[in-house]
Structure formats: structure tokens, C-alpha cells
Amino acid sequence: MKKTNNKKILKGIWFYARVILVVLVLLFPFIIMLSISLKETAETIGYPPTIIPRNWEIQHFFDIFNANIFPFNKYMRNSLYIALATSVIAVLLGILGGYALSRLKFKGKSLISEMFFLVYMFSGILLIVPLFKMLSAIGLSNSREAVIICMIVQTLPTAIYMTRSYFDTIPAELEEAGRVDGLSRMGIIFRIVVPLSMSGIISVFVYAFMIAWNDVLFASIFIDSPELMTIPIGLNSLFNTPDYIWGRMMAASLVTSLPIVIMYGFSQRLIKSGSTAGGVKG
Amino acid sequence: MSIKKKKLGGSDTKFAMFLLSPSILLLVMLIGYPLIYNIVISCQDVPLNPNLPSEFIGLQNYIEVFKDPEFYKSVFVTLSFTVVVTGISTVLGLILSVFLNRPFFGKKLVNSIIILSYVVPAVCLIFTWRYMFNNIYGIMNYFVIDVLGITDKAPLWFDQPASAFILVSIFAIWKFFPYAYLSFNAILQSMDNSLYEAADIDGATSWEKFKVITYPAIKPTLVTVVSLRTIWVFYIYTEVYLLTKQVNVLGVYLYDMAFATHDFGKAAAISIVLFVFIFALIMLIRKKVLKVEED
Numbered sequence: 001m002k003k004t005n006n007k008k009i010l011k012g013i014w015f016y017a018r019v020i021l022v023v024l025v026l027l028f029p030f031i032i033m034l035s036i037s038l039k040e041t042a043e044t045i046g047y048p049p050t051i052i053p054r055n056w057e058i059q060h061f062f063d064i065f066n067a068n069i070f071p072f073n074k075y076m077r078n079s080l081y082i083a084l085a086t087s088v089i090a091v092l093l094g095i096l097g098g099y100a101l102s103r104l105k106f107k108g109k110s111l112i113s114e115m116f117f118l119v120y121m122f123s124g125i126l127l128i129v130p131l132f133k134m135l136s137a138i139g140l141s142n143s144r145e146a147v148i149i150c151m152i153v154q155t156l157p158t159a160i161y162m163t164r165s166y167f168d169t170i171p172a173e174l175e176e177a178g179r180v181d182g183l184s185r186m187g188i189i190f191r192i193v194v195p196l197s198m199s200g201i202i203s204v205f206v207y208a209f210m211i212a213w214n215d216v217l218f219a220s221i222f223i224d225s226p227e228l229m230t231i232p233i234g235l236n237s238l239f240n241t242p243d244y245i246w247g248r249m250m251a252a253s254l255v256t257s258l259p260i261v262i263m264y265g266f267s268q269r270l271i272k273s274g275s276t277a278g279g280v281k282g
Numbered sequence: 283m284s285i286k287k288k289k290l291g292g293s294d295t296k297f298a299m300f301l302l303s304p305s306i307l308l309l310v311m312l313i314g315y316p317l318i319y320n321i322v323i324s325c326q327d328v329p330l331n332p333n334l335p336s337e338f339i340g341l342q343n344y345i346e347v348f349k350d351p352e353f354y355k356s357v358f359v360t361l362s363f364t365v366v367v368t369g370i371s372t373v374l375g376l377i378l379s380v381f382l383n384r385p386f387f388g389k390k391l392v393n394s395i396i397i398l399s400y401v402v403p404a405v406c407l408i409f410t411w412r413y414m415f416n417n418i419y420g421i422m423n424y425f426v427i428d429v430l431g432i433t434d435k436a437p438l439w440f441d442q443p444a445s446a447f448i449l450v451s452i453f454a455i456w457k458f459f460p461y462a463y464l465s466f467n468a469i470l471q472s473m474d475n476s477l478y479e480a481a482d483i484d485g486a487t488s489w490e491k492f493k494v495i496t497y498p499a500i501k502p503t504l505v506t507v508v509s510l511r512t513i514w515v516f517y518i519y520t521e522v523y524l525l526t527k528q529v530n531v532l533g534v535y536l537y538d539m540a541f542a543t544h545d546f547g548k549a550a551a552i553s554i555v556l557f558v559f560i561f562a563l564i565m566l567i568r569k570k571v572l573k574v575e576e577d
Binding site: 023045048099122128136160185254256 | 378397399456513
């Protein structure tokens, strides 16, 4: 009996040892990110490199929000504008389209859902030339709105697909009650179905927000002036300029990642089943 | 609202079209139309000045692309990159999901750590990698020279094609394997443990259990994960472009042709070729994946 107990403990230790090894390898770049953001500039480019800062320095986190020395606030406003506009519209269209595909019987339904799925597999890189020419022709070159339009199209198929699968889980009988109460068909969607699938709708919002927040391709095609740059292309444009200070870049990276990590964690907690986990494209 | 109800109340088809029309309109305008417009541009000589008219030149752009040795190099690099990244990230995700498929203390935390690289903006991860692999003061120089003593001169890391290819591959694997992990995890969690218990009683090895119980259960997901990842890695752009100028995958080749060389006609021709590749791939796997998606 004791022998098997020991064996069990050994097995447990061996298991945790491997888990910790995996976690350390995966986390290593994040540890570096954090460590640089807390170092003085001289130490970030010193050799041999250190992991734990010799002198702790949190000044970078204040510096990046100081508009006189670092353009982060400006970038953040642009990123927020693009990500919010994208996700609000994607959620709205997702609700409408998802409801149609989940509840209504109509001709061409399977064709339409197959079309959405095909679009889901495409990425914008295939269409950058015509999209650039088209949106420039209608005066949207160097504008955040061009990025928003492209991000909506990028996220729409998944938004509809995700919303649809949430709506599928809501019993149709609940809609009957609304009908008896005299709600319109739109009223049924927004007063009954939507409130019941709030957790699903939040995860669609988070998905679209994340895709737009992280986007580099469309922002770099459509935005030229530093005034309109989003965080990713703005920070990247600082490479090889006097503003390029490793500590600030890493502090900015952490601040940029934080809302996404929090939102994603929150939405994961809301989803009970993992069935839509694969809905995130990247 | 009430007017709409009267108008649309009768038929499901009308209401469905009403609900779907904004989405369909957007996709037709911004996916459908550009797809065709792309073909037109690919047969044109597009001048730098947008006010000048483009000139129809037939298949000239395609001929030039197919004559360009850079193009074949790019196809080769892209194919190798796709196979390496898709293969390894899928296997890694699968191994980890099987390995961690048991209740243990801290599982939620470990899961959150695993998906970090997947959700954090690529740019932030890229800055860190460029710092770690800096030719002068990067911490990886310290590891290979002073700790492990593999070389006495720092490698060029991202500034040399072979090492850049390896590093970009590792980066992409690290960034994308959580997708496979999450997908497999969802299946494994919903599986019935009694099958494994019965196998244990029969004295089955881990490999036998995987082959007979796990593999059949995850096979549909495996097909989906591999298919989608293949397509997405095939036209990867952001991660490669921001990490190095030494790995010229098709996405980068296309982007540079459009926005560095400013040859829109040729860039459009490249994207048509890329499109044909991807479309063939989609057609090949469409039936299988769609079937899985519907389950």
C-alpha cells in the first residue's frame, strides 16, 4: 500500500515538473517583456543581459502616457475607435444574420451559410490591391474608416456563425411568449433572444474587438499619417526613431495586451462549453 | 417596428432576407466585387499616379510573375513554412491537450498561460522576439555563447535566411498552437472517461489508448484544425513581415509588390495565383470540413 502511495506522489511530482517546464518555456518571452519594461535603458542594452532588473524602474509606464514624449495616447484613441466601431457593427449584423440562419426557414439558407464559411477562410491579403484601389477611389485613403470597413468584413462571417450557434441553444418556445405579448419580430429578437444569449454576444464582441485591435495589415495599408495610426502600426513605426526606447516599447506592449487578455479571459469564463473556442481566427 | 412587422410578418424568407441583406451586401461589395476587380487589375498596367488610366496588357503581368525567380523561391518558402508550422503547431496542441486532460490543481491558470501567445497582439510579441534575438545584446546570444557554449560568435538570427526561417517558424508555432490546443481540449473534455478506465483494466498502454479511443474521437476536429491552419499560414503576412526581411513568403512578396514596388498589376496577378492555390485547397477539403462544422 505504501509503495503505491509513494509511486503516486512521484508520478505527481513528475507531472508537475513537466507542466512547470512547459509553462516556463511558453511564458519566457512575456517574462522578458515585463522585465525590460521595468529596467533602466542602460540595463536593457547591457551585456550580459539580466532577467530580474538590477534597478527597478516603473518610470516607463508613466512616460508612455506622457503625450509630450511618447505618442501612445493618440495611438490608443485610434485603436479604440476602430476596434469599438468594428465590434459594435459586427455584433449587430451578427445578431441579425445569426437569427435568420438559426430560426428561419428559407430558400438558399444552406447556400448562404456555406458562403459565409468560405469567406471565413479567406484573409484580406488576397484582396488588398482591389480594396485599396476601391476605398481610395471613394476618398477613404488615409482614414480609419477604411480600416473599420475592412475589419467588419473580416469578422462578420465568424460573428454570424458564433451568434447562430448561441441562438440554436435557446428554446423556440420562449419566443412564443413574446408573440403572445404582441412583440414585433424585431422586438422578439432584441427583447427576448438577445438578452438570453448575452454571454454569447459578449464573446462575439470580444472576438471582433480583438481582431480589430490586433490588426496590422489593413491599418498599414490605409493609414499613413501618424495622427491616425493604431497602436500596432504606430509602435512599429517608432523602430529606428529617437522615440525608440525598449523600456517604453515593452511597457506599451503590456498595456496594449492587457485589455485583450482581460476581455478574452472574461468571455472564456462566460462560455460554458468549449464549442466556440475555435471560432477565433488568427 | 409594427410597420415592419406587418410588412414582413408573413413569410420567413422575406424576413430572413431583410435580416441578412446588410451582411450579404457588405460581403458582395467588399469580397465579391474585389475578387472580380482583382482579375481586371491583374491584366492591367497600373500607373503610379492614380489619376492616369490603367492600360490593358493581357497576361503580361502573369508572364512576368512566372518568369520571376523570386516568385518560385517564395512559393517554395511558403510551402515549407506552411508544412512546418501547421504540422508542428497541430501536433504540439494535440500532445499538450492529451497531456493536460486530467483534473489537477492550477489547471485553469495553466490553460490561461497557454492561450496568452494566441490572444496578445502579434506586434507586442514581435517586439519581444526582436529584443531577445538582437544581434548585439539579445538574451539568446548570451544563452548560446556564454551558457551553452554552442558558438563563440553570435548568430545573425533574423538577418540571415536560414536562421530567420527557423525563428519565424518557431514564433508562428508558439503563436498558433493554442488554437489546436483549444479545439482538441473541447473534444477531450466532453469525452466519457469510462472508455479509458476500461482500457486501463485491459492493461492498454498510453499509445494504444490514444490510437483506439482518443484518435477516432478527435479525428474530425483534426481535419478542421489542419485545414484551416494550412490556409491561414499559407497566406500569412503580419508575423513574418514584422519579424524579418529574410523570409519572403507569398503574403510578403505580394504586399511588397503592391506597396513597396508599387506595381499593382503584378501584385494583383500574384494574389490571383495565391487565390487559385487556396481555392483549390478549399475545394479539396470543403466537403470534409463543412460536414464537421455542421456536427
